[in-house]
Amino acid sequence: MSTQAQAVRLPRLLIGTPDQGQMSLREHLAIHGEIPTGHGRRHKRDCAAGLVESLDRSGLCGRGGAAFPTATKMRAVAKERRRAIVVANGAEGEPASLKDKLLLEALPHLVLDGGSLAVAAVGASELIVCVPRSANTARDSLTRALRERERERYDSVPVRVELVPDRYLAGQESALVSHLNGGPGVPTLTPPMSFERGVQKRPTLINNVETLAHIALIVRYGSEWFRELGTPSQPGSALLTLSGAVEYPGVYEIEHGAPLGDLIEAAGGATSDIKALLLGGYSGTWLPGMLAHTLSLSAEQLAPFDAVLGPGIILALSEDACGVAETARVTRWLAAETAGQCGPCVHGLNAIASAVEELQDGTAAPQTEQRIGRWASMVRRRGACAHPDGAVRFVASALNVFAEEFAEHARHGPCPACARPSQLPLPSNLRLAVAA
Amino acid sequence: MSTHLRVNPITCEAHGLCAELLPEMITLDDWGYPILDGNPVTPELLEHAQRAAAACPTLALLIQRRQPQR
Numbered sequence: 223m224s225t226q227a228q229a230v231r232l233p234r235l236l237i238g239t240p241d242q243g244q245m246s247l248r249e250h251l252a253i254h255g256e257i258p259t260g261h262g263r264r265h266k267r268d269c270a271a272g273l274v275e276s277l278d279r280s281g282l283c284g285r286g287g288a289a290f291p292t293a294t295k296m297r298a299v300a301k302e303r304r305r306a307i308v309v310a311n312g313a314e315g316e317p318a319s320l321k322d323k324l325l326l327e328a329l330p331h332l333v334l335d336g337g338s339l340a341v342a343a344v345g346a347s348e349l350i351v352c353v354p355r356s357a358n359t360a361r362d363s364l365t366r367a368l369r370e371r372e373r374e375r376y377d378s379v380p381v382r383v384e385l386v387p388d389r390y391l392a393g394q395e396s397a398l399v400s401h402l403n404g405g406p407g408v409p410t411l412t413p414p415m416s417f418e419r420g421v422q423k424r425p426t427l428i429n430n431v432e433t434l435a436h437i438a439l440i441v442r443y444g445s446e447w448f449r450e451l452g453t454p455s456q457p458g459s460a461l462l463t464l465s466g467a468v469e470y471p472g473v474y475e476i477e478h479g480a481p482l483g484d485l486i487e488a489a490g491g492a493t494s495d496i497k498a499l500l501l502g503g504y505s506g507t508w509l510p511g512m513l514a515h516t517l518s519l520s521a522e523q524l525a526p527f528d529a530v531l532g533p534g535i536i537l538a539l540s541e542d543a544c545g546v547a548e549t550a551r552v553t554r555w556l557a558a559e560t561a562g563q564c565g566p567c568v569h570g571l572n573a574i575a576s577a578v579e580e581l582q583d584g585t586a587a588p589q590t591e592q593r594i595g596r597w598a599s600m601v602r603r604r605g606a607c608a609h610p611d612g613a614v615r616f617v618a619s620a621l622n623v624f625a626e627e628f629a630e631h632a633r634h635g636p637c638p639a640c641a642r643p644s645q646l647p648l649p650s651n652l653r654l655a656v657a658a
Numbered sequence: 659m660s661t662h663l664r665v666n667p668i669t670c671e672a673h674g675l676c677a678e679l680l681p682e683m684i685t686l687d688d689w690g691y692p693i694l695d696g697n698p699v700t701p702e703l704l705e706h707a708q709r710a711a712a713a714c715p716t717l718a719l720l721i722q723r724r725q726p727q728r
Contacts (some may be wrong), residue, residue, distance in 0.1 A: 411666050564667035569689040600687045606668050 232451070233475040234459050235435050239328050244363045247370040250331040254442055257335055273343045273441060274300070280445035281457040282437070286311055286393065286430030287502070287533040289456075292437070295427065298417040299344045302425035306346040309402070309421065310337045312353045312360065312431040313386045313393030316503040317647045318535050321461035322431045324473045326353060326360035329435065330367035336434025338379040339441055344427050348380040351431075352398060355385040388649065390504070390559035394607050395428050397561070408561035409607035430533070432461050452478035453520050460534055462519075466645055467493045467540035479520035486514060486538070495541035498623050500646070502532030504552055505612020508545075508619040514538065528619070537646060544639035545624035546631045548646050549617065550575075550582045555648050556613040567610040570601035574617055581628055584635030591621060591628070660698040662722050663707060667691075670718035679710040692719070 238245060238253045245253075278293035299306050310333060314322040325333055337349040353360045364383050371377045386392045387407055394409050399420045401407030420426025429437075436458060440448050449457040456478035462485065465471040469490025476485055482499075486492055496511035507529035509517070517523060524530055539548065557571035577594050580586035598614035605611070621628060631637065663683060672690035682703055684692045699707045699721065711719040 411668055565670060565672055565689055565691040566667065566687060569691075570687075573688070597688065600693070604667060604687075604691070604693075606666075 232459055232477060234439055234451075235325070235329065235332060235432070235461060236473075236475045239324075244328050244330055244367065247331055247367065247374055247376060250329075254332075254439070257339065257438070257441060270342045270345065273339060273437075276440060276445045277343075277437065278445075280440050280448040281455075282433065282440060282448065283456070284430055285432035285436070285460065285534065287505075289530070292429065292433055295417060295429075296340070296343050298415075299346075299425045299427040302418060304424045306344045306425045306427060307421045308337060308340045308344065308346045308349045309398065309426055309428045310349060310351040310431050310434055311393050311395075311398060311428050312351060312357075313398060314354060314533075315388075315390040315393050316533055316535060317390075317649055318463060318465055318500075318503055318537050319533050320463045321473045321534055323354075323357055323360050325431050325435055325461070326351075326357070327363045330363050331371075332435040332438045333431045334364075334367060334371065334377065334381065335438035335441075336429075336431075336436070337381070338377050339437050340427055340429060340434060341379045344425075346427065348382065350402065350421070351381060351383045352386045352393070352402075353383060354388050354392070356388045361385065390556070391561055391607065391609060394609075396607065398428060399426060408563060409605075409609075411606050432534075453522070456521055460531065462531065462534040462536055464489050464536045464538070465647070466538035467496055468538055469493055476519060479518055479523075482513070482517045482519055482536070483515050485519070485536070492538065493540065496538045497541045497543060498539045498545055500537040500539065501529045501535070503535040504556055504616055504646075505608070506530070506532050506535065506619075507615060508623040510623055511539070511541075528615070539645055542639060543642060543645045544637055545620065545627050546578075546582045547636070547640040547642075548644065549620040549624065550578045551644055551648065552646050553578045553613070553617055553620075556609075556616065560609060561607070564605040564610070566601045566604040570597050570604075571610060571613050573597050574601075574614065578617065582631050582636060582640065584631055584633065586632055590632070594618075594621065659723050659725060661704065661707075662698055662724050663694050663711075664720040664722055665692055665694065666718045666720060669716045670714075671716050673715050675713045675715070676710040676719050679713055680706050683707070684710070 274293050274296050282292045283289040312322045312326050341349050386401055391397050395416045396410040396412055397408050399416050400410055402421045416426045416428055452458045459475050459477055462474050462476055496514045498511045499509045501507055509527050554575040557575040560567045574594055574597050577590050598618055601610040674690050676692050677684045677686045683695050687693050711721050
């Protein structure tokens with residue numbers, strides 16, 4: 223079976239990704255084949271139950287950052303009384319992430335197959351695909367893909383595409399539900415969780431678009447196949463957005479547990495010495511750059527550093543960047559991206575951002591780092607969502623990894639590298655290239 | 659079943675009455691928002707907790723009954 227043999231190796235999701243434009247339904251089916259579902263209602267229902275079991279065996283976990291077991295989430299939705307809705311979450315608010323956009327732009331049929339299967343698995347009435355308002359290419363690609371599917375009578379699941387605000391928190395589950403219900407699109411107090419009471423007050427299954435793409439392959443090749451890559455605790459492959467000091471920044475598909483050095487090699491190697499690595503995006507963790515050559519990308523190896531891949535983001539900061547200036551800019555941005563609802567987040571992140579700026583300018587009072595630490599403990603777990611927790615994880619790890627630089631700035635003020643352009647992308651200066 | 663306090667951080671506006679009425683369990687952070695000690699409400703303090711919850715102008719202090727967590 224040539225398809226089988228091919229599918230074992232990487233890339234799995236990204237196989238056949240066109241250099242430009244999107245994969246057509248015909249090409250998609252030529253590579254992956256049809257979804258093996260039977261005909262008739264009864265058979266379909268059995269298939270749905272079988273799918274959840276198969277996902278359970280596969281060990282697939284959500285790829286939006288929280289890594290929650292997908293089958294468990296599906297069962298929670300399916301056991302609710304009311305008819306469910308499935309949401310494909312492509313909001314991708316992380317500035318340094320491009321994987322969801324790449325999937326929607328280049329491989330929309332993988333996402334739509336997965337969404338359609340999820341609809342069947344939980345007995346939902348429709349699929350809502352969420353894309354950022356600014357993601358015109360992704361939206362157009364989805365529209366074309368949906369037309370193809372309708373024309374070929376490939377898929378009868380009702381699908382609509384919804385545009386969500388270009389905000390960091392837009393993809394947070396309760397914020398997404400709020401937006402889809404016509405609300406302000408900011409996090410709400412949970413419970414109720416979206417699987418109990420979400421869009422239109424119905425049980426709502428929210429899956430990241432990469433999670434859905436994996437489902438599209440697991441249903442074709444099986445859970446055993448899925449587990450042939452990865453580690454026992456994190457089976458399968460994963461999409462990563464690698465940016466910063468590498469020759470070809472972009473989206474890569476790796477096996478969980480793969481050495482980071484191999485990934486950097488695959489990206490054409492480092493373009494300078496790596497000062498530090500940011501894992502997991504702006505709610506993630508800074509690690510010392512020397513780990514670039516020794517670290518493996520598994521949960522077990524990352525845990526001692528309090529790091530996770532989150533939504534699959536790795537940023538390599540080059541030696542000539544100022545870690546303090548980069549941290550100060552992103553911290554200010556994170557403070558500005560608060561939904562503005564919870565006092566500790568609003569006031570705490572603003573206070574922390576100001577303190578980091580004062581450390582950079584050399585105007586900070588003594589004990590400022592201790593004060594940041596105290597404020598960090600005052601904002602952790604005190605918001606309706608995890609935004610404050612993520613922001614202080616980012617800052618605390620920066621103070622640790624860039625300790626010498628922070629001490630230097632506190633004494634002497636800004637360094638020559640402070641004036642260099644930002645290496646960490648922020649929505650106003652987003653300039654990453656996709657080289658999949 | 660045990661009784662727990664919870665703050666709705668979205669509706670809380672840092673009036674601070676809860677910390678005055680229930681200092682045994684609630685302190686304020688640097689911006690005046692309540693920090694709970696995280697313990698279950700003891701029978702002796704239940705009445706005070708109920709008074710604090712009722713006094714909150716935005717009804718952001720919640721008293722919840724909960725199964726003991728394993």
